Amino acid sequence: MSQKSNSVARLLLEARAFLALIVIVAVFSWLSPNYFTVSNFLVMASHVAIYGILAIGMLLVILTGGIDLSVGSVLAFCGVMAGAMMQGIELGTSVYYMPVWGVVVLTLAIGGLIGAVNGVLVAFFRVPAFVATLGVMYVARGLGLLQTNGLTYNNLAGKPELGNTGFDWLGFNRVEGVPISVVVLVVLAVIFAVTLARSAFGRWLYATGGNARAADLSGVPVTFVLLTVYTLSGILAAVAGLVLSSQLTSAGPTAGNSYELTAIAAVVVGGAALSGGRGTVQGTMLGAFVIGFLADGLVIVGVSPYWQTVFTGAVIVLAVLMNSLGNGSARGR
Amino acid sequence: MTQDVVLAARNVAKSYGAVNALKGVNFDIHRGQVTTLFGENGAGKSTLMKILSGVIQPTSGEIILDGQAITFDNASHARARGISIIHQELSLAPNLSVRDNIFMGREIRGPMGVDFAEETRQAQALMAELEQDIDPATPVGALRLGQQQIVEIARALSVDSRILIMDEPTSALSASEVEVLFKVIRDLTAKGVSIVYISHHLEEALQITHHAVVLRDGTMTAYAPRAEIDLNWIVRNMVGENYDLGSPPEVTFGAEALTVEGLTLPGAGFNLVDNLSLSVRKGEIVCIYGLMGAGRTELLETIAGRLRPSAGRILLEGAEMGALSIAERIETGLALVPEDRQRDGLVQTMSVGQNLSLASILSFTRGLFTSRRAEAAIIDSSIKRVTVKTSGPAAPIGSLSGGNQQKVVIGKMMATNPRVLLLDEPSRGIDIGAKAEVFRLLAEGARQGLAVVYSTSEVGECLSIAHRIIVMRKGRIVAEFGPETTKEEIMAASGEAKAA
Ligand SMILES: Nc1ncnc2c1ncn2[C@@H]1O[C@H](COP(=O)(O)OP(=O)(O)OP(=O)(O)O)[C@@H](O)[C@H]1O
Numbered sequence: 079m080s081q082k083s084n085s086v087a088r089l090l091l092e093a094r095a096f097l098a099l100i101v102i103v104a105v106f107s108w109l110s111p112n113y114f115t116v117s118n119f120l121v122m123a124s125h126v127a128i129y130g131i132l133a134i135g136m137l138l139v140i141l142t143g144g145i146d147l148s149v150g151s152v153l154a155f156c157g158v159m160a161g162a163m164m165q166g167i168e169l170g171t172s173v174y175y176m177p178v179w180g181v182v183v184l185t186l187a188i189g190g191l192i193g194a195v196n197g198v199l200v201a202f203f204r205v206p207a208f209v210a211t212l213g214v215m216y217v218a219r220g221l222g223l224l225q226t227n228g229l230t231y232n233n234l235a236g237k238p239e240l241g242n243t244g245f246d247w248l249g250f251n252r253v254e255g256v257p258i259s260v261v262v263l264v265v266l267a268v269i270f271a272v273t274l275a276r277s278a279f280g281r282w283l284y285a286t287g288g289n290a291r292a293a294d295l296s297g298v299p300v301t302f303v304l305l306t307v308y309t310l311s312g313i314l315a316a317v318a319g320l321v322l323s324s325q326l327t328s329a330g331p332t333a334g335n336s337y338e339l340t341a342i343a344a345v346v347v348g349g350a351a352l353s354g355g356r357g358t359v360q361g362t363m364l365g366a367f368v369i370g371f372l373a374d375g376l377v378i379v380g381v382s383p384y385w386q387t388v389f390t391g392a393v394i395v396l397a398v399l400m401n402s403l404g405n406g407s408a409r410g411r
Numbered sequence: 412m413t414q415d416v417v418l419a420a421r422n423v424a425k426s427y428g429a430v431n432a433l434k435g436v437n438f439d440i441h442r443g444q445v446t447t448l449f450g451e452n453g454a455g456k457s458t459l460m461k462i463l464s465g466v467i468q469p470t471s472g473e474i475i476l477d478g479q480a481i482t483f484d485n486a487s488h489a490r491a492r493g494i495s496i497i498h499q500e501l502s503l504a505p506n507l508s509v510r511d512n513i514f515m516g517r518e519i520r521g522p523m524g525v526d527f528a529e530e531t532r533q534a535q536a537l538m539a540e541l542e543q544d545i546d547p548a549t550p551v552g553a554l555r556l557g558q559q560q561i562v563e564i565a566r567a568l569s570v571d572s573r574i575l576i577m578d579e580p581t582s583a584l585s586a587s588e589v590e591v592l593f594k595v596i597r598d599l600t601a602k603g604v605s606i607v608y609i610s611h612h613l614e615e616a617l618q619i620t621h622h623a624v625v626l627r628d629g630t631m632t633a634y635a636p637r638a639e640i641d642l643n644w645i646v647r648n649m650v651g652e653n654y655d656l657g658s659p660p661e662v663t664f665g666a667e668a669l670t671v672e673g674l675t676l677p678g679a680g681f682n683l684v685d686n687l688s689l690s691v692r693k694g695e696i697v698c699i700y701g702l703m704g705a706g707r708t709e710l711l712e713t714i715a716g717r718l719r720p721s722a723g724r725i726l727l728e729g730a731e732m733g734a735l736s737i738a739e740r741i742e743t744g745l746a747l748v749p750e751d752r753q754r755d756g757l758v759q760t761m762s763v764g765q766n767l768s769l770a771s772i773l774s775f776t777r778g779l780f781t782s783r784r785a786e787a788a789i790i791d792s793s794i795k796r797v798t799v800k801t802s803g804p805a806a807p808i809g810s811l812s813g814g815n816q817q818k819v820v821i822g823k824m825m826a827t828n829p830r831v832l833l834l835d836e837p838s839r840g841i842d843i844g845a846k847a848e849v850f851r852l853l854a855e856g857a858r859q860g861l862a863v864v865y866s867t868s869e870v871g872e873c874l875s876i877a878h879r880i881i882v883m884r885k886g887r888i889v890a891e892f893g894p895e896t897t898k899e900e901i902m903a904a905s906g907e908a909k910a911a
């Protein structure tokens with residue numbers, strides 16, 4: 079019986095973020111005839127994909143009670159490294175061109191490695207997550223600038239005679255009309271939603287965020303969990319970096335600036351608690367779409383960029399306010 | 412007669428959704444006397460006390476202060492009227508010092524902001540009154556659970572209140588500290604302060620009380636002045652039958668299950684566990700008694716793997732445990748029920764069911780995923796096994812009464828099917844019926860070869876469950892007794908000055 083009322087309450091909570099999404103779509107459809115079209119939704123969804131992928135990683139970290147400020151920089155650095163590999167790697171006198179799949183795998187590994195650095199700092203050296211990932215954020219950004227000397231790799235298309243074409247596949251191709259980036263987002267969201275809800279690892283994550291000491295004494299491998307979530311967040315940032323540079327067919331060291339904040343916003347709008355232990359992938363996806371659809375809508379309607387920033391901020395606070403009011407009455411202690 | 416009653420509840424009811432925690436209760440607090448509230452876990456004792464101290468508001472009914480009906484808007488309103496409460500679950504800020512916790516929200520103002528010198532002086536005076544050697548500058552998080560409870564008591568005493576409500580203030584204290592508290596209570600009542608006392612240590616409560624009230628399922632089932640009652644009366648009214656905590660189960664011990672050799676855990680300046688050796692055989696129940704700070708918790712946490720010893724070996728049925736993580740030790744069959752349920756036992760963001768199944772997730776994971784059916788089976792059997800009173804496995808853990816939360820912690824570790832079970836003050840806050848149930852489970856486990864190490868600060872428990880009683884003092888074993896020993900002998904060995 080209480081199980082039922084509990085799930086009803088949860089539904090209402092998620093329905094609220096959902097309601098926000100519907101309101102946004104309705105308002106912009108009314109304001110602009112171009113908004114409510116399939117092609118526009120697909121374009122907007124491909125924009126959301128970048129934030130959405132980052133937000134999934136961010137959610138994992140936030141669920142353990144941490145935060146990952148480095149994802150924007152890691153995204154840029156991974157994009158740059160992918161760009162560098164596409165341009166060819168100088169080995170002594172000859173230049174080696176890697177196939178695209180090799181570039182992708184190596185880029186993911188780089189992202190994972192940087193994430194693991196965050197994880198080691200947090201899990202083994204007990205550096206507060208905010209500080210550790212803030213440092214790594216600067217370091218990764220700096221490394222990206224060093225790598226390119228501040229410039230941008232522009233031509234990532236590859237050459238057929240070198241056998242490395244296809245980098246733009248991620249950003250431009252479509253499956254049944256749906257952009258690959260959106261497909262990637264959906265696949266990742268499903269994988270992680272199921273992992274969180276149904277695997278031991280998912281349960282460990284929630285327990286670690288809820289009370290790490292109690293989790294530890296109950297046999298949850300807390301350090302492993304922390305190491306893994308930061309590594310996953312790094313890998314997901316690399317995925318987002320690949321998608322972004324593929325969409326732009328260029329990779330610059332200043333890409334993804336402040337994307338970490340957008341990802342955090344998506345997670346909290348989606349109902350997760352920054353203190354850890356509460357949140358779902360479904361909620362986070364709703365949050366990402368609320369923020370993405372709002373931002374694109376404002377552009378389409380032609381609101382000045384300054385007002386866009388104001389609106390976005392207001393919506394984030396409003397959405398979280400509704401959540402916290404809901405949580406407060408639900409707990410009612 | 413009525414002017415003798417300072418604070419009263421009339422027909423007070425409280426419901427949380429469909430749960431009726433209180434169903435029309437009448438309760439009187441007598442001037443300058445101690446009124447003790449008895450009742451099972453989840454009977455509604457804490458709920459009633461929270462209502463009387465303004466922490467929560469009743470769904471219906473009224474509160475009468477000095478003959479006048481009154482509504483408390485919040486706890487500080489009630490405090491302003493002279494009512495203060497020691498909560499069952501500690502409400503201290505672990506990052507702040509003892510002094511700052513005592514004066515939190517009521518800082519003493521001086522000409523230059525807070526008068527820290529005066530606060531320190533008063534805090535020291537309170538510690539002296541409670542006969543505790545705690546430096547007011549220590550952060551509360553660094554204190555043992557019992558010491559934290561002392562701080563909580565000191566905080567309540569620092570307010571000059573007319574009515575002092577104590578919700579299980581002694582659950583983590585040992586006999587000599589309880590003795591000191593009782594002295595303080597007698598001084599207070601002599602000065603005209605009225606006390607409400609709640610405890611599951613029934614005999615202890617009988618020493619101090621003037622009136623006894625029994626709550627059962629949200630209704631008051633019995634009242635009597637001290638002169639007319641005894642232990643049997645309480646138990647009969649609480650649970651409707653007589654519980655005998657019994658005597659140690661008849662078991663033929665098996666091979667050595669747990670072996671500890673020369674275990675040493677260094678502390679600041681001295682060893683918390685000092686070159687300690689211990690061996691427990693299959694089917695044996697060993698009780699560890701000691702005063703606060705004797706090193707019992709540290710010993711058990713070291714065996715469980717949370718603390719790293721500087722020397723010594725730990726063996727489980729001959730297999731070296733030293734290098735294993737906590738998770739691996741649980742996997743091999745070594746489980747610990749920790750002392751502090753809020754800090755070490757429960758995950759507040761999870762439901763009752765998820766807490767119960769947390770330590771045994773891998774046993775219901777099939778391939779990549781958890782099996783809902785297998786998990787539900789584990790949760791259901793655990794709820795029945797330790798008799799958790801809850802509206803269902805999906806209820807938030809915070810909606811359970813204190814004792815029922817404790818049962819969840821015990822049930823969680825029992826669900827891992829341990830071969831050696833360490834329990835650190837497991838009876839903290841559980842009622843006599845549940846205690847009997849836990850003892851029955853331990854006895855049953857022992858018959859099937861489970862080795863149990865049970866730490867307690869209640870001597871009576873040792874006598875009714877243990878095959879062997881070990882007394883610890885300053886990190887060492889100072890005495891060992893068989894089941895035929897007496898309370899007095901055990902307490903004398905622990906260094907307790909007075910026998911209770
Ligand atoms: N916030 C809440 N939400 C839902 N139910 C609650 C809440 N608080 C208490 N209850 C329920 O009210 C009942 C009485 O709880 P209460 O804490 O008063 O018991 P208690 O007599 O103090 O028990 P214990 O001896 O275990 O401390 C219990 O069934 C409990 O589950």
Ligand SMILES: [Mg+2]
Nearest residue numbers: 457499812813
């Ligand atoms: Mg209680």
